[in-house]
Structures are given as C-alpha cells and as structure tokens.
Amino acid sequence: MATYLITGVNRGIGAELAKQATAAGHEVIGTSRVVPDGQDWLQLDVTDPKSVARFGRDIEGREIDILICNAGVYLDKGQNLDTGFALDLWAQGMAVNVAGVFATIQATLPNICKSRGKIAVISSQMGSNARAKGGSYIYRASKAAVTNLVSNLAVDLHGDGVALGSYHPGWVATDMGGSAADINAETSAKGLLERIDILSMETTGVFEGYDGAEMPF
Numbered sequence: 001m002a003t004y005l006i007t008g009v010n011r012g013i014g015a016e017l018a019k020q021a022t023a024a025g026h027e028v029i030g031t032s033r034v035v036p037d038g039q040d041w042l043q044l045d046v047t048d049p050k051s052v053a054r055f056g057r058d059i060e061g062r063e064i065d066i067l068i069c070n071a072g073v074y075l076d077k078g079q080n081l082d083t084g085f086a087l088d089l090w091a092q093g094m095a096v097n098v099a100g101v102f103a104t105i106q107a108t109l110p111n112i113c114k115s116r117g118k119i120a121v122i123s124s125q126m127g128s129n130a131r132a133k134g135g136s137y138i139y140r141a142s143k144a145a146v147t148n149l150v151s152n153l154a155v156d157l158h159g160d161g162v163a164l165g166s167y168h169p170g171w172v173a174t175d176m177g178g179s180a181a182d183i184n185a186e187t188s189a190k191g192l193l194e195r196i197d198i199l200s201m202e203t204t205g206v207f208e209g210y211d212g213a214e215m216p217f
C-alpha cells in the first residue's frame, strides 16, 4: 500500500485517479480548492501562497510515496489571435499550470524525499514543440513550461532518489476535455496509474501518454 497525494480530486481526471487508487487499497490524500462538508480532502488553491503554506503544514511529517499534480486550467480554449489571450489569462494560466505545480512540489518535497517517492505531473501533448498545431497559446505554453520543469527537477532530485514524469492523459471527456473527447476519465486514470506505477529512477524525466506512448518534448 502506498500513500498518494493527488491535487484537484473534486472532479474530472483527478476524481477518477483518487477513486481508482483508493479502490486499489492505497491511502489517498486528495486536495481541492473548495472542500465540501463531509469530505476529508485538504484545501489547496495552488495559486494562493497562504493556502499552499497551510497545505504544507497539514501534511507535515506524513510520508508521501506518489504525488500527482493534476490540477490545471485551459482558459484560452477557442480564443482567436486578434482579440483573445488577454494578459490576465496568461497570468492565471501560468499561475495554475506552471507556478502552481512548482509550489505543490516544493511544499510536498520533504514528504516525498522521506520516502524516496515519485512525482507525476499531468501535462499535455498540446505542450509538445513537435506537435505545435497553432492556437491555445496560453495552454500550450503552460504545458510546455511544466514539462520543462519536470525535466529539470528530474536532474536536481536524482540524488534524492526521487523520480519524476510528465504525462499526457489523452483527450478525456471532462469539463475541460468536453463531450467529443476520445476517452473517458476512467480509461485515462487507469492508464496513468499504471504508467506512474512503473516510473523509476531508470525512467525519470520521461514524457509519455496514459497508454505508454512516448511523447516528443
């Protein structure tokens, strides 16, 4: 049994990751921005320094084997080059998808290092330079940046025995992915958990799909 910490478990892929990891007998510490009554999730808004600091105190001393940074936003979907992509959307998108992932990792690092654990970041093939199809500049740039962050942290945390990977979850039917998506959250989460399970120091820095497909950076 391992202890998973998963961000954004209140809906979408995060909810399914938490459900399946729990069903497999693991301990799951879930986080969400808003914690409804009766839920034991930890409150975490990854863009709010006070929330991140409180979250760090909440998990103090607990060993975490696997951190999954799942929380993310796609704010510029469908925007056009002439009038879209306002500066405040850039700030928000980068705050959640890049700085927020970094802050989550930084707050969790003592717990992960303690157990020589692993860190999985849910990125996207939309951030791949080799698959640049235009549009969605904020989302694409944020996912390119977070994949780059994972590559660099994989170098810096190698000595601590902490393995990191970036994962493309597929095009998934969630609020973000929409109903025309290729796969459901169940299929995506199942594949992601299998890939994360085999992440090791030998494969640290990997960027791959939920189905094991190698992703170009």
Ligand SMILES: NC(=O)c1ccc[n+]([C@@H]2O[C@H](COP(=O)([O-])OP(=O)(O)OC[C@H]3O[C@@H](n4cnc5c(N)ncnc54)[C@H](OP(=O)(O)O)[C@@H]3O)[C@@H](O)[C@H]2O)c1
Residues within 6 Å of the ligand: 007, 008, 009, 010, 011, 012, 013, 014, 032, 033, 034, 044, 045, 046, 047, 069, 070, 071, 072, 073, 074, 096, 100, 122, 123, 124, 125, 168, 169, 170, 171, 172, 173, 174, 175, 176, 177, 178, 181
């Ligand atoms: N769906 C796809 O096709 C697809 C494809 C490629 C990559 N991804 C990536 O997969 C991950 C999950 O996506 P999804 O489809 O499950 O999206 P979703 O259904 O829109 O869920 C997004 C999750 O992120 C949380 N979140 C947003 N901003 C946050 C913040 N500031 N602090 C903490 N949590 C925050 C949301 O919480 P609230 O409910 O409070 O907003 C929600 O739990 C994302 O990183 C996304 O970029 C998805």
